[in-house]
Amino acid sequence: MERCFKIFRFDPENGSVPLYREYRIDVQPDWRILDCIHEIKWKLDGTLSFRRSCAHGVCGSDAMMINGKNRLACRTLVRDLKKRGVIRIDPLKGFPVIKDLIVDSDAFFERNEAVKPWFVNNDRPPEKERLQSPEERDRIDEPTKCILCGSCTSACPTYWYDKAYLGPAALLKAHRFIFDSRDQAGEERLEILNDLTGPYKCHTIFNCVETCPKEINVTGAIAELKMEILRSRLRKKSKSGR
Amino acid sequence: MAFVDARRPGGILLWFLQRLTAAGLLILLLTHFYFLHYFQEGFVTYRKVAVRLASPYWKIFDILFLTLAIFHGFNGFQTVVLEYVHREKLQRMLLILLWTVALVFFMIGVYSIAVFTIQS
Numbered sequence A: 001m002e003r004c005f006k007i008f009r010f011d012p013e014n015g016s017v018p019l020y021r022e023y024r025i026d027v028q029p030d031w032r033i034l035d036c037i038h039e040i041k042w043k044l045d046g047t048l049s050f051r052r053s054c055a056h057g058v059c060g061s062d063a064m065m066i067n068g069k070n071r072l073a074c075r076t077l078v079r080d081l082k083k084r085g086v087i088r089i090d091p092l093k094g095f096p097v098i099k100d101l102i103v104d105s106d107a108f109f110e111r112n113e114a115v116k117p118w119f120v121n122n123d124r125p126p127e128k129e130r131l132q133s134p135e136e137r138d139r140i141d142e143p144t145k146c147i148l149c150g151s152c153t154s155a156c157p158t159y160w161y162d163k164a165y166l167g168p169a170a171l172l173k174a175h176r177f178i179f180d181s182r183d184q185a186g187e188e189r190l191e192i193l194n195d196l197t198g199p200y201k202c203h204t205i206f207n208c209v210e211t212c213p214k215e216i217n218v219t220g221a222i223a224e225l226k227m228e229i230l231r232s233r234l235r236k237k238s239k240s241g242r
Numbered sequence B: 001m002a003f004v005d006a007r008r009p010g011g012i013l014l015w016f017l018q019r020l021t022a023a024g025l026l027i028l029l030l031t032h033f034y035f036l037h038y039f040q041e042g043f044v045t046y047r048k049v050a051v052r053l054a055s056p057y058w059k060i061f062d063i064l065f066l067t068l069a070i071f072h073g074f075n076g077f078q079t080v081v082l083e084y085v086h087r088e089k090l091q092r093m094l095l096i097l098l099w100t101v102a103l104v105f106f107m108i109g110v111y112s113i114a115v116f117t118i119q120s
Ligand code: SF4
Pocket: A060, A145, A146, A147, A148, A149, A150, A151, A152, A153, A168, A169, A172, A211, A212, A213, A214, A215, A216, A218
């Protein structure tokens, strides 16, 4: 079956202007969008640039906007999209474009690092692993699934107009460690989050939830962070009051 | 701009007060509606409203209402300015202007409630 792909092309280094180019190829309904753009790159136009690495929804590098929604090209089948008409592919919005579908994600990862996304525990390591009860593990089950694809932050209207915002992905990462029973730097992270750049910039628009390929309730996690900062404040107050 | 430059501590207080005033406003608003539209017989007339506003308890009620509403509204405005106005000087100027206007509104409001009496 022949389908038409309308793909965003832009190569600033060659002084070109951004435009859409159309490609017609034969595809099968069970092809992934990644297979389609491979087909285009390998057979029609070698200059088409995009990122991908694992091709199995694990690495998060091929997030792009497909028919108006941020998705992983390797996890979207042709038959998941509408049956007729062109399939339009754009780079992630809200990030500067380096070339074609490749965006500059430095700012994204800089925000992620700001919340100290690593495990902190200064106790002596036990003989074996640090144990966690199933309930404690459940608490962080959703955020641990995040593959940092950037779809959520790129879909966030607050992030579009206000770059002084950590963005949903970084906040979710903070959540993952703050609510980890084994981690000891929770308070420190909450202090970092209690900032005009933090979760209070989230106005519960839910675009992140709608777009997340791992179906994580990102907005819910951000709401929990808002409350947790409040609780941590109250904890500190009652301690110093005594 | 490196992200760290954008950092400005705080945020929770404004958010928390916004929630608190929202809850307060909801209660006050429902009380207000109840007394204005359901508690009394017949149409709302100037006379009825005036009698209520002349009582000291309702004056306290209305001043509380005014305080919460002004804070809640202008804090919302402040959020808009903080997020949409990116030039630092302009942002600061707008915030000063905003809270000055809020203060003026508040004073006019308190004044008109406080001195209200029924002329007959
Ligand atoms: S939360 Fe979802 S959309 Fe956001 S970076 Fe993680 S996997 Fe991607």
